[in-house]
Amino acid sequence: MENKSHAFAAGLFALLLGLAAILAVYWLGGGREEAHDYIVVTKQNIGGLNPQAQVRYRGIRVGKVSDIRLDPDDYSNILITISVNDNVPLTTGTVAKLNYQGVTGLAHILLLETGKDSSPLEPNDDAPPRITMIPSLLDELGETGAATLKQARQLMISANALLNEENRAHLTATLANLDSASANLKPALENLNATLVQVRKVLDDRNVKHLSQAAGEVGPLLAESRVLIGKMQTATDKLDLAIGDASAGGTSALMPRLNELAQDFSLTSRQLSRVLRILEDTPQGLVFGAPSQAPGPGEAGFNPAGGQ
Structure with a gap:
Protein backbone atom coordinates (compact mmCIF):
# COMPACT_ATOMS: atom_id res chain seq x y z
CA MET A 1 0.00 0.00 0.00
CA GLU A 2 2.89 2.31 0.86
CA ASN A 3 4.60 1.62 -2.49
CA LYS A 4 1.44 2.54 -4.37
CA SER A 5 1.17 5.89 -2.56
CA HIS A 6 4.80 6.75 -3.48
CA ALA A 7 4.16 5.86 -7.11
CA PHE A 8 1.03 7.97 -7.16
CA ALA A 9 2.89 10.96 -5.68
CA ALA A 10 5.72 10.58 -8.19
CA GLY A 11 3.29 10.38 -11.10
CA LEU A 12 1.37 13.42 -9.89
CA PHE A 13 4.61 15.39 -9.54
CA ALA A 14 5.69 14.46 -13.07
CA LEU A 15 2.31 15.49 -14.46
CA LEU A 16 2.38 18.83 -12.70
CA LEU A 17 5.97 19.45 -13.85
CA GLY A 18 5.07 18.72 -17.46
CA LEU A 19 2.06 21.00 -17.28
CA ALA A 20 4.24 23.74 -15.78
CA ALA A 21 6.78 23.27 -18.57
CA ILE A 22 4.06 23.58 -21.21
CA LEU A 23 2.73 26.73 -19.57
CA ALA A 24 6.25 28.19 -19.38
CA VAL A 25 6.90 27.53 -23.06
CA TYR A 26 3.55 29.08 -23.95
CA TRP A 27 4.22 32.13 -21.76
CA LEU A 28 7.77 32.62 -23.00
CA GLY A 29 6.61 32.22 -26.57
CA GLY A 30 4.13 35.06 -26.07
CA GLY A 31 1.23 32.98 -27.13
CA ARG A 32 0.50 31.64 -30.56
CA GLU A 33 -0.17 34.37 -33.04
CA GLU A 34 -0.65 33.92 -36.73
CA ALA A 35 2.45 35.01 -38.64
CA HIS A 36 3.42 35.40 -42.29
CA ASP A 37 6.76 35.17 -44.02
CA TYR A 38 8.50 38.02 -45.81
CA ILE A 39 11.89 38.09 -47.53
CA VAL A 40 14.37 40.90 -46.86
CA VAL A 41 16.78 41.43 -49.77
CA THR A 42 20.18 43.04 -49.27
CA LYS A 43 23.62 43.26 -50.87
CA GLN A 44 25.28 44.44 -47.67
CA ASN A 45 27.28 42.64 -45.07
CA ILE A 46 24.97 41.22 -42.36
CA GLY A 47 27.62 40.20 -39.87
CA GLY A 48 26.14 39.43 -36.44
CA LEU A 49 22.69 38.45 -37.77
CA ASN A 50 21.68 34.85 -37.07
CA PRO A 51 18.52 32.78 -37.42
CA GLN A 52 16.04 33.28 -34.57
CA ALA A 53 17.19 36.92 -34.29
CA GLN A 54 14.48 39.37 -33.41
CA VAL A 55 12.45 41.36 -35.91
CA ARG A 56 11.26 44.74 -34.63
CA TYR A 57 8.76 47.16 -36.09
CA ARG A 58 9.60 50.72 -35.03
CA GLY A 59 11.29 49.26 -31.94
CA ILE A 60 8.52 46.73 -31.04
CA ARG A 61 9.28 43.00 -31.28
CA VAL A 62 6.96 41.57 -33.95
CA GLY A 63 8.71 38.42 -35.21
CA LYS A 64 11.94 36.58 -35.78
CA VAL A 65 14.41 35.61 -38.50
CA SER A 66 13.56 32.20 -39.97
CA ASP A 67 16.27 31.66 -42.56
CA ILE A 68 19.34 33.32 -44.15
CA ARG A 69 20.63 32.22 -47.55
CA LEU A 70 22.10 33.44 -50.80
CA ASP A 71 19.81 34.23 -53.73
CA PRO A 72 20.19 31.33 -56.18
CA ASP A 73 19.32 33.65 -59.08
CA ASP A 74 21.83 36.36 -58.07
CA TYR A 75 24.58 35.46 -55.64
CA SER A 76 25.24 39.14 -54.90
CA ASN A 77 21.92 39.23 -53.01
CA ILE A 78 21.31 37.84 -49.54
CA LEU A 79 17.78 36.62 -48.78
CA ILE A 80 16.64 36.87 -45.15
CA THR A 81 13.33 35.19 -44.43
CA ILE A 82 11.48 36.77 -41.53
CA SER A 83 8.28 35.70 -39.81
CA VAL A 84 6.15 38.70 -38.83
CA ASN A 85 2.95 38.75 -36.83
CA ASP A 86 -0.21 39.19 -38.86
CA ASN A 87 -1.30 42.32 -36.94
CA VAL A 88 1.71 44.37 -38.07
CA PRO A 89 0.61 47.01 -40.68
CA LEU A 90 3.32 46.53 -43.29
CA THR A 91 3.07 48.59 -46.50
CA THR A 92 4.85 48.65 -49.83
CA GLY A 93 6.84 51.58 -48.44
CA THR A 94 8.23 49.48 -45.57
CA VAL A 95 12.01 49.00 -45.56
CA ALA A 96 14.32 46.92 -43.39
CA LYS A 97 17.46 48.01 -41.62
CA LEU A 98 20.14 46.06 -39.76
CA ASN A 99 20.34 47.28 -36.18
CA TYR A 100 22.38 46.30 -33.13
CA GLN A 101 21.39 45.97 -29.48
CA GLY A 102 23.34 47.94 -26.91
CA VAL A 103 26.73 46.67 -25.81
CA THR A 104 25.98 43.07 -26.69
CA GLY A 105 26.27 43.75 -30.41
CA LEU A 106 23.48 41.31 -31.26
CA ALA A 107 21.99 42.18 -34.64
CA HIS A 108 18.28 42.25 -35.40
CA ILE A 109 16.03 43.37 -38.24
CA LEU A 110 14.34 46.76 -37.80
CA LEU A 111 11.31 47.50 -40.00
CA LEU A 112 10.68 51.16 -40.82
CA GLU A 113 8.07 53.08 -42.77
CA THR A 114 9.34 55.52 -45.40
CA GLY A 115 5.91 57.00 -46.12
CA LYS A 116 6.48 56.78 -49.87
CA ASP A 117 3.69 54.28 -50.48
CA SER A 118 1.03 53.50 -47.87
CA SER A 119 -0.71 50.71 -49.73
CA PRO A 120 -0.83 47.48 -47.62
CA LEU A 121 1.75 44.76 -48.31
CA GLU A 122 -0.35 41.66 -48.86
CA PRO A 123 1.22 38.48 -47.39
CA ASN A 124 1.64 35.40 -49.58
CA ASP A 125 3.04 32.25 -48.01
CA ASP A 126 3.68 30.63 -51.40
CA ALA A 127 5.70 33.60 -52.73
CA PRO A 128 6.58 35.82 -49.77
CA PRO A 129 6.75 39.55 -50.58
CA ARG A 130 10.19 41.10 -50.66
CA ILE A 131 11.34 44.01 -48.52
CA THR A 132 14.41 46.07 -49.40
CA MET A 133 17.11 46.57 -46.76
CA ILE A 134 18.65 50.05 -46.56
CA PRO A 135 22.23 50.69 -45.28
CA SER A 136 22.62 50.71 -41.54
CA LEU A 137 24.24 53.51 -39.57
CA LEU A 138 27.54 51.65 -39.44
CA ASP A 139 27.46 51.08 -43.20
CA GLU A 140 26.77 54.77 -43.82
CA LEU A 141 29.58 55.77 -41.48
CA GLY A 142 31.91 53.30 -43.17
CA GLU A 143 31.11 54.60 -46.65
CA THR A 144 31.31 58.23 -45.54
CA GLY A 145 34.55 57.59 -43.66
CA ALA A 146 36.12 55.89 -46.67
CA ALA A 147 35.09 58.76 -48.94
CA THR A 148 36.40 61.29 -46.42
CA LEU A 149 39.73 59.49 -46.14
CA LYS A 150 39.99 59.38 -49.92
CA GLN A 151 39.32 63.10 -50.16
CA ALA A 152 41.83 63.79 -47.38
CA ARG A 153 44.43 61.75 -49.23
CA GLN A 154 43.80 63.66 -52.45
CA LEU A 155 44.04 66.92 -50.51
CA MET A 156 47.40 65.91 -49.04
CA ILE A 157 48.68 64.95 -52.49
CA SER A 158 47.56 68.31 -53.90
CA ALA A 159 49.12 70.15 -50.94
CA ASN A 160 52.43 68.34 -51.45
CA ALA A 161 52.35 69.17 -55.16
CA LEU A 162 51.57 72.81 -54.40
CA LEU A 163 54.25 73.18 -51.74
CA ASN A 164 57.09 71.76 -53.79
CA GLU A 165 60.63 73.08 -53.47
CA GLU A 166 60.24 75.71 -56.20
CA ASN A 167 56.97 77.08 -54.80
CA ARG A 168 58.40 77.13 -51.28
CA ALA A 169 61.31 79.19 -52.55
CA HIS A 170 58.92 81.61 -54.28
CA LEU A 171 56.82 81.85 -51.12
CA THR A 172 59.91 82.57 -49.01
CA ALA A 173 61.00 85.30 -51.45
CA THR A 174 57.50 86.80 -51.42
CA LEU A 175 57.45 86.90 -47.62
CA ALA A 176 60.88 88.56 -47.62
CA ASN A 177 59.66 91.18 -50.11
CA LEU A 178 56.60 91.83 -47.99
CA ASP A 179 58.78 92.24 -44.93
CA SER A 180 61.01 94.74 -46.76
CA ALA A 181 58.01 96.61 -48.14
CA SER A 182 56.43 96.86 -44.70
CA ALA A 183 59.74 98.17 -43.28
CA ASN A 184 59.87 100.86 -46.02
CA LEU A 185 56.25 101.71 -45.49
CA LYS A 186 56.75 102.54 -41.81
CA PRO A 187 58.67 105.85 -42.38
CA ALA A 188 56.11 106.90 -44.98
CA LEU A 189 53.32 106.31 -42.51
CA GLU A 190 55.18 108.28 -39.87
CA ASN A 191 55.65 111.20 -42.31
CA LEU A 192 52.01 111.01 -43.26
CA ASN A 193 51.04 111.09 -39.61
CA ALA A 194 53.20 114.20 -39.06
CA THR A 195 51.66 115.85 -42.12
CA LEU A 196 48.19 115.13 -40.85
CA VAL A 197 49.13 116.66 -37.50
CA GLN A 198 50.32 119.83 -39.25
CA VAL A 199 47.19 119.99 -41.39
CA ARG A 200 45.09 119.56 -38.28
CA GLY A 289 48.70 136.02 -46.85
CA ALA A 290 49.36 135.99 -50.58
CA PRO A 291 50.89 132.76 -51.94
CA SER A 292 54.57 132.87 -52.78
CA GLN A 293 55.42 133.22 -56.46
CA ALA A 294 57.69 130.76 -58.20
CA PRO A 295 61.24 132.17 -58.69
CA GLY A 296 61.92 133.46 -62.17
CA PRO A 297 65.00 133.20 -64.38
CA GLY A 298 68.08 134.45 -62.56
CA GLU A 299 66.45 134.11 -59.14
CA ALA A 300 67.51 131.66 -56.43
CA GLY A 301 65.68 128.32 -56.63
CA PHE A 302 64.63 128.73 -60.30
CA ASN A 303 63.98 125.41 -62.07
CA PRO A 304 63.55 125.46 -65.88
CA ALA A 305 61.30 122.36 -65.56
CA GLY A 306 58.77 124.42 -63.63
CA GLY A 307 59.52 123.32 -60.02
CA GLN A 308 61.61 124.58 -57.16
Whole structure:
Protein backbone atom coordinates (compact mmCIF):
# COMPACT_ATOMS: atom_id res chain seq x y z
CA MET A 1 0.00 0.00 0.00
CA GLU A 2 2.89 2.31 0.86
CA ASN A 3 4.60 1.62 -2.49
CA LYS A 4 1.44 2.54 -4.37
CA SER A 5 1.17 5.89 -2.56
CA HIS A 6 4.80 6.75 -3.48
CA ALA A 7 4.16 5.86 -7.11
CA PHE A 8 1.03 7.97 -7.16
CA ALA A 9 2.89 10.96 -5.68
CA ALA A 10 5.72 10.58 -8.19
CA GLY A 11 3.29 10.38 -11.10
CA LEU A 12 1.37 13.42 -9.89
CA PHE A 13 4.61 15.39 -9.54
CA ALA A 14 5.69 14.46 -13.07
CA LEU A 15 2.31 15.49 -14.46
CA LEU A 16 2.38 18.83 -12.70
CA LEU A 17 5.97 19.45 -13.85
CA GLY A 18 5.07 18.72 -17.46
CA LEU A 19 2.06 21.00 -17.28
CA ALA A 20 4.24 23.74 -15.78
CA ALA A 21 6.78 23.27 -18.57
CA ILE A 22 4.06 23.58 -21.21
CA LEU A 23 2.73 26.73 -19.57
CA ALA A 24 6.25 28.19 -19.38
CA VAL A 25 6.90 27.53 -23.06
CA TYR A 26 3.55 29.08 -23.95
CA TRP A 27 4.22 32.13 -21.76
CA LEU A 28 7.77 32.62 -23.00
CA GLY A 29 6.61 32.22 -26.57
CA GLY A 30 4.13 35.06 -26.07
CA GLY A 31 1.23 32.98 -27.13
CA ARG A 32 0.50 31.64 -30.56
CA GLU A 33 -0.17 34.37 -33.04
CA GLU A 34 -0.65 33.92 -36.73
CA ALA A 35 2.45 35.01 -38.64
CA HIS A 36 3.42 35.40 -42.29
CA ASP A 37 6.76 35.17 -44.02
CA TYR A 38 8.50 38.02 -45.81
CA ILE A 39 11.89 38.09 -47.53
CA VAL A 40 14.37 40.90 -46.86
CA VAL A 41 16.78 41.43 -49.77
CA THR A 42 20.18 43.04 -49.27
CA LYS A 43 23.62 43.26 -50.87
CA GLN A 44 25.28 44.44 -47.67
CA ASN A 45 27.28 42.64 -45.07
CA ILE A 46 24.97 41.22 -42.36
CA GLY A 47 27.62 40.20 -39.87
CA GLY A 48 26.14 39.43 -36.44
CA LEU A 49 22.69 38.45 -37.77
CA ASN A 50 21.68 34.85 -37.07
CA PRO A 51 18.52 32.78 -37.42
CA GLN A 52 16.04 33.28 -34.57
CA ALA A 53 17.19 36.92 -34.29
CA GLN A 54 14.48 39.37 -33.41
CA VAL A 55 12.45 41.36 -35.91
CA ARG A 56 11.26 44.74 -34.63
CA TYR A 57 8.76 47.16 -36.09
CA ARG A 58 9.60 50.72 -35.03
CA GLY A 59 11.29 49.26 -31.94
CA ILE A 60 8.52 46.73 -31.04
CA ARG A 61 9.28 43.00 -31.28
CA VAL A 62 6.96 41.57 -33.95
CA GLY A 63 8.71 38.42 -35.21
CA LYS A 64 11.94 36.58 -35.78
CA VAL A 65 14.41 35.61 -38.50
CA SER A 66 13.56 32.20 -39.97
CA ASP A 67 16.27 31.66 -42.56
CA ILE A 68 19.34 33.32 -44.15
CA ARG A 69 20.63 32.22 -47.55
CA LEU A 70 22.10 33.44 -50.80
CA ASP A 71 19.81 34.23 -53.73
CA PRO A 72 20.19 31.33 -56.18
CA ASP A 73 19.32 33.65 -59.08
CA ASP A 74 21.83 36.36 -58.07
CA TYR A 75 24.58 35.46 -55.64
CA SER A 76 25.24 39.14 -54.90
CA ASN A 77 21.92 39.23 -53.01
CA ILE A 78 21.31 37.84 -49.54
CA LEU A 79 17.78 36.62 -48.78
CA ILE A 80 16.64 36.87 -45.15
CA THR A 81 13.33 35.19 -44.43
CA ILE A 82 11.48 36.77 -41.53
CA SER A 83 8.28 35.70 -39.81
CA VAL A 84 6.15 38.70 -38.83
CA ASN A 85 2.95 38.75 -36.83
CA ASP A 86 -0.21 39.19 -38.86
CA ASN A 87 -1.30 42.32 -36.94
CA VAL A 88 1.71 44.37 -38.07
CA PRO A 89 0.61 47.01 -40.68
CA LEU A 90 3.32 46.53 -43.29
CA THR A 91 3.07 48.59 -46.50
CA THR A 92 4.85 48.65 -49.83
CA GLY A 93 6.84 51.58 -48.44
CA THR A 94 8.23 49.48 -45.57
CA VAL A 95 12.01 49.00 -45.56
CA ALA A 96 14.32 46.92 -43.39
CA LYS A 97 17.46 48.01 -41.62
CA LEU A 98 20.14 46.06 -39.76
CA ASN A 99 20.34 47.28 -36.18
CA TYR A 100 22.38 46.30 -33.13
CA GLN A 101 21.39 45.97 -29.48
CA GLY A 102 23.34 47.94 -26.91
CA VAL A 103 26.73 46.67 -25.81
CA THR A 104 25.98 43.07 -26.69
CA GLY A 105 26.27 43.75 -30.41
CA LEU A 106 23.48 41.31 -31.26
CA ALA A 107 21.99 42.18 -34.64
CA HIS A 108 18.28 42.25 -35.40
CA ILE A 109 16.03 43.37 -38.24
CA LEU A 110 14.34 46.76 -37.80
CA LEU A 111 11.31 47.50 -40.00
CA LEU A 112 10.68 51.16 -40.82
CA GLU A 113 8.07 53.08 -42.77
CA THR A 114 9.34 55.52 -45.40
CA GLY A 115 5.91 57.00 -46.12
CA LYS A 116 6.48 56.78 -49.87
CA ASP A 117 3.69 54.28 -50.48
CA SER A 118 1.03 53.50 -47.87
CA SER A 119 -0.71 50.71 -49.73
CA PRO A 120 -0.83 47.48 -47.62
CA LEU A 121 1.75 44.76 -48.31
CA GLU A 122 -0.35 41.66 -48.86
CA PRO A 123 1.22 38.48 -47.39
CA ASN A 124 1.64 35.40 -49.58
CA ASP A 125 3.04 32.25 -48.01
CA ASP A 126 3.68 30.63 -51.40
CA ALA A 127 5.70 33.60 -52.73
CA PRO A 128 6.58 35.82 -49.77
CA PRO A 129 6.75 39.55 -50.58
CA ARG A 130 10.19 41.10 -50.66
CA ILE A 131 11.34 44.01 -48.52
CA THR A 132 14.41 46.07 -49.40
CA MET A 133 17.11 46.57 -46.76
CA ILE A 134 18.65 50.05 -46.56
CA PRO A 135 22.23 50.69 -45.28
CA SER A 136 22.62 50.71 -41.54
CA LEU A 137 24.24 53.51 -39.57
CA LEU A 138 27.54 51.65 -39.44
CA ASP A 139 27.46 51.08 -43.20
CA GLU A 140 26.77 54.77 -43.82
CA LEU A 141 29.58 55.77 -41.48
CA GLY A 142 31.91 53.30 -43.17
CA GLU A 143 31.11 54.60 -46.65
CA THR A 144 31.31 58.23 -45.54
CA GLY A 145 34.55 57.59 -43.66
CA ALA A 146 36.12 55.89 -46.67
CA ALA A 147 35.09 58.76 -48.94
CA THR A 148 36.40 61.29 -46.42
CA LEU A 149 39.73 59.49 -46.14
CA LYS A 150 39.99 59.38 -49.92
CA GLN A 151 39.32 63.10 -50.16
CA ALA A 152 41.83 63.79 -47.38
CA ARG A 153 44.43 61.75 -49.23
CA GLN A 154 43.80 63.66 -52.45
CA LEU A 155 44.04 66.92 -50.51
CA MET A 156 47.40 65.91 -49.04
CA ILE A 157 48.68 64.95 -52.49
CA SER A 158 47.56 68.31 -53.90
CA ALA A 159 49.12 70.15 -50.94
CA ASN A 160 52.43 68.34 -51.45
CA ALA A 161 52.35 69.17 -55.16
CA LEU A 162 51.57 72.81 -54.40
CA LEU A 163 54.25 73.18 -51.74
CA ASN A 164 57.09 71.76 -53.79
CA GLU A 165 60.63 73.08 -53.47
CA GLU A 166 60.24 75.71 -56.20
CA ASN A 167 56.97 77.08 -54.80
CA ARG A 168 58.40 77.13 -51.28
CA ALA A 169 61.31 79.19 -52.55
CA HIS A 170 58.92 81.61 -54.28
CA LEU A 171 56.82 81.85 -51.12
CA THR A 172 59.91 82.57 -49.01
CA ALA A 173 61.00 85.30 -51.45
CA THR A 174 57.50 86.80 -51.42
CA LEU A 175 57.45 86.90 -47.62
CA ALA A 176 60.88 88.56 -47.62
CA ASN A 177 59.66 91.18 -50.11
CA LEU A 178 56.60 91.83 -47.99
CA ASP A 179 58.78 92.24 -44.93
CA SER A 180 61.01 94.74 -46.76
CA ALA A 181 58.01 96.61 -48.14
CA SER A 182 56.43 96.86 -44.70
CA ALA A 183 59.74 98.17 -43.28
CA ASN A 184 59.87 100.86 -46.02
CA LEU A 185 56.25 101.71 -45.49
CA LYS A 186 56.75 102.54 -41.81
CA PRO A 187 58.67 105.85 -42.38
CA ALA A 188 56.11 106.90 -44.98
CA LEU A 189 53.32 106.31 -42.51
CA GLU A 190 55.18 108.28 -39.87
CA ASN A 191 55.65 111.20 -42.31
CA LEU A 192 52.01 111.01 -43.26
CA ASN A 193 51.04 111.09 -39.61
CA ALA A 194 53.20 114.20 -39.06
CA THR A 195 51.66 115.85 -42.12
CA LEU A 196 48.19 115.13 -40.85
CA VAL A 197 49.13 116.66 -37.50
CA GLN A 198 50.32 119.83 -39.25
CA VAL A 199 47.19 119.99 -41.39
CA ARG A 200 45.09 119.56 -38.28
CA LYS A 201 46.93 122.45 -36.63
CA VAL A 202 46.44 124.67 -39.69
CA LEU A 203 42.78 123.75 -39.96
CA ASP A 204 41.95 124.31 -36.32
CA ASP A 205 38.72 125.94 -35.25
CA ARG A 206 40.18 129.46 -35.09
CA ASN A 207 41.69 129.40 -38.58
CA VAL A 208 38.60 127.82 -40.07
CA LYS A 209 36.50 130.51 -38.42
CA HIS A 210 38.75 133.27 -39.80
CA LEU A 211 38.69 131.69 -43.24
CA SER A 212 34.92 131.48 -43.20
CA GLN A 213 34.68 135.11 -42.07
CA ALA A 214 37.10 136.25 -44.78
CA ALA A 215 35.24 134.27 -47.43
CA GLY A 216 32.02 135.93 -46.30
CA GLU A 217 33.58 139.38 -46.59
CA VAL A 218 35.11 138.73 -50.04
CA GLY A 219 31.70 138.36 -51.65
CA PRO A 220 30.42 141.90 -50.95
CA LEU A 221 33.89 143.33 -51.70
CA LEU A 222 33.95 141.71 -55.11
CA ALA A 223 30.44 143.00 -55.87
CA GLU A 224 31.36 146.55 -54.93
CA SER A 225 34.60 146.31 -56.92
CA ARG A 226 32.68 145.19 -60.01
CA VAL A 227 30.36 148.23 -59.66
CA LEU A 228 33.36 150.53 -59.22
CA ILE A 229 35.08 149.10 -62.30
CA GLY A 230 31.89 149.63 -64.29
CA LYS A 231 31.71 153.26 -63.22
CA MET A 232 35.39 153.81 -63.99
CA GLN A 233 34.91 152.28 -67.44
CA THR A 234 31.99 154.65 -68.09
CA ALA A 235 34.05 157.65 -66.97
CA THR A 236 36.91 156.54 -69.18
CA ASP A 237 34.58 156.30 -72.17
CA LYS A 238 33.23 159.76 -71.54
CA LEU A 239 36.74 161.15 -71.13
CA ASP A 240 37.88 159.57 -74.38
CA LEU A 241 34.86 161.07 -76.10
CA ALA A 242 35.56 164.56 -74.72
CA ILE A 243 39.22 164.38 -75.71
CA GLY A 244 38.38 163.38 -79.24
CA ASP A 245 35.91 166.26 -79.72
CA ALA A 246 37.85 169.04 -81.59
CA SER A 247 35.14 171.65 -81.05
CA ALA A 248 35.42 171.62 -77.26
CA GLY A 249 37.10 174.77 -75.92
CA GLY A 250 40.46 174.32 -74.20
CA THR A 251 40.54 170.56 -74.81
CA SER A 252 43.61 170.64 -76.99
CA ALA A 253 45.60 172.36 -74.26
CA LEU A 254 44.73 169.62 -71.78
CA MET A 255 45.57 166.75 -74.10
CA PRO A 256 49.06 165.84 -72.73
CA ARG A 257 47.93 165.83 -69.10
CA LEU A 258 44.70 164.04 -69.93
CA ASN A 259 46.62 161.34 -71.79
CA GLU A 260 48.90 160.90 -68.77
CA LEU A 261 45.87 160.78 -66.45
CA ALA A 262 44.16 158.23 -68.71
CA GLN A 263 47.28 156.01 -68.67
CA ASP A 264 47.50 156.17 -64.87
CA PHE A 265 43.79 155.47 -64.62
CA SER A 266 44.05 152.48 -66.96
CA LEU A 267 47.07 151.11 -65.04
CA THR A 268 45.19 151.47 -61.73
CA SER A 269 42.18 149.70 -63.22
CA ARG A 270 44.31 146.78 -64.42
CA GLN A 271 46.00 146.46 -61.01
CA LEU A 272 42.64 146.49 -59.27
CA SER A 273 41.34 143.83 -61.65
CA ARG A 274 44.44 141.74 -60.93
CA VAL A 275 43.84 142.03 -57.15
CA LEU A 276 40.23 140.97 -57.59
CA ARG A 277 41.25 137.93 -59.64
CA ILE A 278 43.74 136.91 -56.96
CA LEU A 279 41.03 137.25 -54.30
CA GLU A 280 38.65 135.13 -56.37
CA ASP A 281 41.29 132.42 -56.91
CA THR A 282 42.76 132.38 -53.38
CA PRO A 283 40.38 133.94 -50.85
CA GLN A 284 42.39 132.32 -48.05
CA GLY A 285 45.08 134.90 -48.77
CA LEU A 286 43.14 137.35 -46.61
CA VAL A 287 43.97 135.08 -43.60
CA PHE A 288 47.27 133.37 -44.51
CA GLY A 289 48.70 136.02 -46.85
CA ALA A 290 49.36 135.99 -50.58
CA PRO A 291 50.89 132.76 -51.94
CA SER A 292 54.57 132.87 -52.78
CA GLN A 293 55.42 133.22 -56.46
CA ALA A 294 57.69 130.76 -58.20
CA PRO A 295 61.24 132.17 -58.69
CA GLY A 296 61.92 133.46 -62.17
CA PRO A 297 65.00 133.20 -64.38
CA GLY A 298 68.08 134.45 -62.56
CA GLU A 299 66.45 134.11 -59.14
CA ALA A 300 67.51 131.66 -56.43
CA GLY A 301 65.68 128.32 -56.63
CA PHE A 302 64.63 128.73 -60.30
CA ASN A 303 63.98 125.41 -62.07
CA PRO A 304 63.55 125.46 -65.88
CA ALA A 305 61.30 122.36 -65.56
CA GLY A 306 58.77 124.42 -63.63
CA GLY A 307 59.52 123.32 -60.02
CA GLN A 308 61.61 124.58 -57.16
